[in-house]
Amino acid sequence: MTCIVCPNGCRLTVTGTGENIQVEGALCKKGIDFAVNELTRPMRSLTSTVRTVFPDMPRLPVKTRGEIPKGNMLDAMKIIRRALVTERLKTGDVVIKDVFGTDIVATATM
Amino acid sequence: MTIRESSFDVVVLGGGPAGLAAAIAADKKGASVLLVEREKKLGGILKQCIHDGFGLVYFKERLTGPEYAQRFIDEFFSRNIAYRTQAFAVETARGAQGFSLLLQSAQGMERILSKTVVLACGCREKTSRQVFIHGDRPAGIFTAGTAQYYVNIMGCLPTKRCVILGSGDIGMIMARRLTLEGAQVEGVYEIKNSPAGLARNVSQCLEDFNIPLHLSSTVTKVTGVKRVESVEICAVDENFAPVEGTQRTVPCDALILSVGLLPENEVAEALGVEIDPATKGAVVDQTLMTSVPGVFSCGNALHVNDLVDYVTISGELAGACAAAYTGHARSQVCVRYDSSDFLYAVPQRYDTAAGGPFDLYFRVREECRNKRVAVEAPGLVKKTRKYLRLTPSEMEVLRIDPGEGIIDGDIRLSMLDAT
Numbered sequence: 428m429t430c431i432v433c434p435n436g437c438r439l440t441v442t443g444t445g446e447n448i449q450v451e452g453a454l455c456k457k458g459i460d461f462a463v464n465e466l467t468r469p470m471r472s473l474t475s476t477v478r479t480v481f482p483d484m485p486r487l488p489v490k491t492r493g494e495i496p497k498g499n500m501l502d503a504m505k506i507i508r509r510a511l512v513t514e515r516l517k518t519g520d521v522v523i524k525d526v527f528g529t530d531i532v533a534t535a536t537m
Numbered sequence: 538m539t540i541r542e543s544s545f546d547v548v549v550l551g552g553g554p555a556g557l558a559a560a561i562a563a564d565k566k567g568a569s570v571l572l573v574e575r576e577k578k579l580g581g582i583l584k585q586c587i588h589d590g591f592g593l594v595y596f597k598e599r600l601t602g603p604e605y606a607q608r609f610i611d612e613f614f615s616r617n618i619a620y621r622t623q624a625f626a627v628e629t630a631r632g633a634q635g636f637s638l639l640l641q642s643a644q645g646m647e648r649i650l651s652k653t654v655v656l657a658c659g660c661r662e663k664t665s666r667q668v669f670i671h672g673d674r675p676a677g678i679f680t681a682g683t684a685q686y687y688v689n690i691m692g693c694l695p696t697k698r699c700v701i702l703g704s705g706d707i708g709m710i711m712a713r714r715l716t717l718e719g720a721q722v723e724g725v726y727e728i729k730n731s732p733a734g735l736a737r738n739v740s741q742c743l744e745d746f747n748i749p750l751h752l753s754s755t756v757t758k759v760t761g762v763k764r765v766e767s768v769e770i771c772a773v774d775e776n777f778a779p780v781e782g783t784q785r786t787v788p789c790d791a792l793i794l795s796v797g798l799l800p801e802n803e804v805a806e807a808l809g810v811e812i813d814p815a816t817k818g819a820v821v822d823q824t825l826m827t828s829v830p831g832v833f834s835c836g837n838a839l840h841v842n843d844l845v846d847y848v849t850i851s852g853e854l855a856g857a858c859a860a861a862y863t864g865h866a867r868s869q870v871c872v873r874y875d876s877s878d879f880l881y882a883v884p885q886r887y888d889t890a891a892g893g894p895f896d897l898y899f900r901v902r903e904e905c906r907n908k909r910v911a912v913e914a915p916g917l918v919k920k921t922r923k924y925l926r927l928t929p930s931e932m933e934v935l936r937i938d939p940g941e942g943i944i945d946g947d948i949r950l951s952m953l954d955a956t
Contacts, residue, residue, distance in 0.1 A: 429740040433593045434844055434931075436736035471745070474587045474601055475717060476689055486692040488587035488603050497745065504717050518607050534587065535603035 428465060430458040441466065470494035473503055474534070477522055479512040484537050487512050489522050493529035503527055512537075540639075541647045545571045545619070547859045548638060548651040550626055550804055553581020554845050555836020556657035557609040558852030559859070563655070564616050566860035571649060572613070572620040573640060579613065579622070580606035581659055582682070583845065585689045588710050590737075594846035605845060621647070629654065629804050635831060636808075653831045653859040654808070656819065657852060658801040660837035662707075664794065672758040677765030681707040681795040684715070694718050696791035700768050701725045702756045706734035706843070708795020713742035723787055724749040726756060726770060728777050731904060733797075733930055735843065757784065759792060768792050798841045808832055815881035816840035822869060822886040823895035824858035825851060830867070833859045840883050840898070843932055847898070865890055870914070874950040878902060880929055882950050887914075889945055894938035899950060904928040909955040912937055915946035923955045 430437040430453060437458045440451040450462040464470060472494050476486035495503055503526050510523050516533045523531040547563040549556045552574030560572040578584060583591070586602030593599055596608070613620075624642035631637075635652040662680040679695070685707065687695040697720055701708045704727040712722045725743060730753050732739050743750050751770070757779050758769035772783035800818035802810070811820040811828035819827040819834035826833050835855035836848040869886045880900040887895070897912060906926050910933070913919040917939050927933065937948075 429736045431737040431741040433599075434590065434735055434737060436740075438736070471741070472589055472599075473717075474589055476587060476692060478692060486690060488601060488689065490587075490589060490601055500717070500745075518604055534601040535584075536607060 428462065430461050432457045432461050469497040471497045471500060473500055475504060475507045477507060477510045477512050477531075479537070481512075481515070481537065487516060487522070487537060488534045489531050490534050491526065491529045492532050495527040495529060499527045503531075507531060541645075542650065543571070543647070544650040545569045546652050547571070547655060547856065548573065548636070548649055548653070549655040549657055549856070551581065551657035551659055551836070551838070552576070552579040552620070552622070553657065553659050553836065554583060554606065554609065554848045555659065555838065555852035555855075556581070556655070557606075557613050558849040559655045559657050559833075559835055559856030560618050560620075561609065561612055561616065562853040562856030563860040564618050564856075566857055568860035570618050570856075570860075571651070572618060573624050573626060573638075574620065574622045575625050577623055579610050579620070585682075585685050586710075587689050588714070591845050594844060595849055602845075609849070626804060629807050631808065631829070653833065653862050654804075655852075655855050655859050656802075656805055656810075656827075656832065656834045656838050657836050657855070658804060658838045660798040660800045660841050662794070663797045663799060670756055670759055672769075673761050674759070675761035675764050675766075677761065677791040678759065679791070679793060681705070681711045681793055684711050684791075684793050688714055688718060694720055696720050696789075696793070698723060698789045699791035699793050700756065700770070700787055700789045701793045701795060703727060703795035703797070704732040704734055704739075704750060705795040705797060706738050708793065709734050709738040709742040711793060711795070712748050713746055716746045716748065722746075722748050723789055724751055724770075726751045726754050728753070728755040728773055730775075731928075733795075735930065754783075755779070756792060760786075765790055765792055798837065800838050800840065802838065805832070805834065805838070810834070813881065813885055815876070816883060816885075818883075820885045821883065822867070822888040822891070823884050823893065824888065824891055825855040825884070826858065826862075826867075826888070830864060831859075831862060840881065843930065847932065847934075850896075867891070870944065870947045872897065872948045872950060874899070875952075876902070878952040879950065887944055887948055889943060892939070892943065894936065897935045897937050897948075897950065898932055899935070900929050900932055901927040901952070902929065905952075907955045909953045910935065911951050911953065912948060913951075914939075914944045914948040916942045916944045917948070918942070 517536040546568035583602035583606035591605040628639035
């Protein structure tokens, strides 16, 4: 598998199962953690935009503060698509609370 | 009619990551700075790059494009640096005392005199006019960056079912983005036998969403009257020539192009700056000064970088060097390499009068394994580094430090098998 933690994109070779997973090819420890998580509970961060009422900025870019389960990305998108921003927000402000265990936060200042 | 006139030490053209970094660095050195941006807001293309992965080199953090830009925008404003937005340099000329620029903006015309100019105009996407495809030219053919603008800035979905030509990073990122927004991406087609973008994007943008990546294949024909109705896909041989009998018609309403980026050099050319045919950007020395004294180039206008972090770093260097510019006589040597091994190297020159250490950026021509890259020059202790894997899509950097020595001859970049 390819590590997606950073642009290095280390090619990882994973052998073994359960408690005994061996990871080869990672330039740093993050790659080993990534491979183990990927086999047990793959997580992804998600970025998107939320509709706003402001004509000068019809979309506010947002992201998940933490990561959400990989399998819930499309479900999270449904929640994000329903939201509407009605006040001026700035980078880091919470836009939607508690989406699959994390918050959706603004990544730009309006 | 009289035109407003003002003077600066440094004028920065472009308010994206390179221009912001250059303006901040020049201001830190005590220069009077003016930044010129054609759009309403600062931040450049980062405004629409809502995905994350920016800043890992520079901030050791994973940021989205708008977050990365905001850090520099905040610092820029906190320094009260002069700027003009929605402004365009319609005329840039060399004068006796530096440079004379004519700016056009909503406030009218304005004459700017400056000792130095920093070109931070970024790059442009190659369009359908620069790619050879037969057939009709209906609506529905656009670049990945245009699709990104529609989706992320305007909030419009420009396709229901599309084909993406080219596996550049923006193309793969848009494949994911369009899929998340409910469009169907039929496939990503790459004429070469390896992906053009980063491996992590093949994984997290395509494989995560089961979007097929077809290597060694391309779009040979577009069909449609008002709007794209279908495209013809064809396999190609090792010379990129379509293989007869492999044609396949794919119904779709859009063809999205992610076929490469070209440095923007309109102003550079107007100033008579020498362009490197390998990078398509300016030829510069280690201070990022071009062939025209007092004109500096940085960021994606200089060469297309794969990470914004390096764009920022080059902007800082260009801004600081522009602020320190004294007009000294230059004594340049060349950086030489074998073009069968390397696509390009930046800087292309080294000013022995300015001296000092520098970062040498390079890209290899083809993917290769177990190589040793060497840099040697008279007056420089030979520098070598071993690479397990080198690929054209990943820029490499070597720190070259002559220390107490003085480089007094051409610098040679070479590649050997590692043993």
